[in-house]
Amino acid sequence: MTSDAPLHPSATDEVVELCADLLRIDTTNTGDNDTSAGERAAAEYVAASLAEVGVEARIHESAPGRANLVARIPGTDPGRGALLVHGHLDVVPADASEWSVHPFSGELRDGYLWGRGAIDMKDFDAMVLAVVRQWQRTGVRPPRDIVLAYTADEEAGSDYGARYLVQHHADLLEGCTEAIGEVGGFSYTVNQDLRLYLIETAEKGIDWLRLHAKGRPGHGSMVHDDNAVTALAEAVARVGRHRFPVVVTPTVRAFLEEVSAALGVELDPDDPETAIAKLGPIANLIGATIRNTANPTRLAAGYKDNVIPGRASATIDCRSLPGQSELLLEQLREVVGPDLEIEYIHRQAAIETTFDGALVEAMSAALRAEDPGARPVPYMLSGGTDAKAFHTLGIRCFGFAPLRLPADLNFSALFHGIDERVPVDGLQFGVRVLDRFLRNC
Structure with a gap:
């Protein structure tokens, strides 16, 4: 199947429902196991969504309720290094009294999905799930193995999430040479005809x-x-x-x-x-x-x-x-x-890689195919992600969770902020870009 093969329309529709469902699961990570909640429920939701289309996933608990899910999608060339696609299911706490909507409502309003985790990072979790489900229904196989990892505890240092997987279940990540996750692939509008898409190649x-x-x-x-x-x-x-x-x-x-x-x-x-x-x-x-x-x-x-x-x-x-x-x-x-x-x-430790190679070319091509005004650029994230843990296995990590954003949206302020929300058309854009990218990765 060529990279220009159309994506079944139901995937772009389904991503909204999947994201809303995930937002309604309270996965608050307080940093304390006794008061954190919902990661197991979210992992079970993802597992059921994958099982429905024939993908077997395993859930690994690092502590009671602290759940991590891993699944492998076989590619057409198993001899190539696998691509790790990772996203965390936990979110930071939210005070409902400060929000315009309830932070775990998954409410659709004014063209946005609202809720804690909408851009950090249940949007990407849902995009990946939508693409994989559509592939399974239509018989698409990626060019290389894709390992899916939905993790716990990213918001409190990853000890019960990515770092746990690396230390206790590294065999599940065997063969992974490159990875994509948060925070990157989002647009910054320069003018009507030009948008920079920031792809993370480094983290402090x-x-x-x-x-x-x-x-x-x-x-x-x-x-x-x-x-x-x-x-x-x-x-x-x-x-x-x-x-x-x-x-x-x-x-x-x-x-x-x-x-x-x-x-x-x-x-x-x-x-x-x-x-x-x-x-x-x-x-x-x-x-x-x-x-x-x-x-x-x-x-x-x-x-x-x-x-x-x-x-x-x-x-x-x-x-x-x-x-x-x-x-x-x-x-x-x-x-x-x-x-x-x-x-x-x-x-x-900080991590950094170069902005070159076939994977970067595939990211750039997918962005330009969906937005002719796209100009991909590398950038450094001032915070940290699960990439730091996966990097210790020698995996080359990028932040690539594509979103085309409204020019007037203060995207960075939404991370851990009140009224966190993601544009619906941005979600659907991300599904189309990920579909193109993963078919050619």
Whole structure:
């Protein structure tokens, strides 16, 4: 079957129903096994949807209710390396009182599907499911084996999800040489005739740290010059206000060169922020990829209102550029000072690959076939995904969950934000692109 063979219309219709069903399953990941919910129910929904069209999937629990699903779609050439297609089923918590609709309603309104996980990332989960179901009904076989992985726990570090699969079920990923998942393939509109599609080729590293200050305990009514809370607060304030030096990595440089050409803005390598500032809503997303970052996120101290504690702690969410994890720690030490203890609580290395090869060509061709104004460009994600875990198996990872977005939609603000939603026509666009891509991957 050729790459131009039409996709059965029911797949583009079905993706809306599949996505809505997934959004209605509350898969909130609190980071605590006792209060997280729904991952097993979502995995069973996917398994049943695959079984209905003859695809056998296995569910592997890393802890009670923390479920991961893996299935393999045989390709026409089993001698080729397999492609891993992965998406997580968990979502971050949502406060219904802050939303315009209930976050687990899967409501269709104003051309959008609304709900927690609509773009992070049950949209992609549904797109892949729709394509595979249609293939099974019509007898399509991909050119290489495709391994599907629907994971738990991505939103809390992947210990019960992708990292669990890598550590305990690596045999299920045997032969996988490349992978696609979140966050990439989405459009940024330059003008009516040109849209950049950002394909993720790199992710910053995760370096979650805890600062500990020590002092002399005492009575809250006394004059006290060795207060752990004061020492910690001063250090946290310095960290929060600090800006690390600009470093333009190969991925970011390639992105900025493409953006400069598209926008007609001259790129100054020593001042990339000038070009980034012209990107509108995605400026924050890209701006975080030109330097290491460190943001205070949690504070803990004391046990009684009138007691000065002997210890105070703060959590710092650090994100390091590729190859700069150790440098970031040195830089942070200079900001914090010598008296505070720095403890690592979670660490995952940055990853980066090049924007070339047959897989990139297949992505680009599929995008251009569905949008003649598409211009695929590489970019670095400031956050992290399950790709970090799969990368440890030697798998070359990309973020490619295609969506054509309205020009006025602040896409990056929807991640973990209120009123998360995905355009229905964007979902259907993604199905068409994935169908083309996976037929030629």
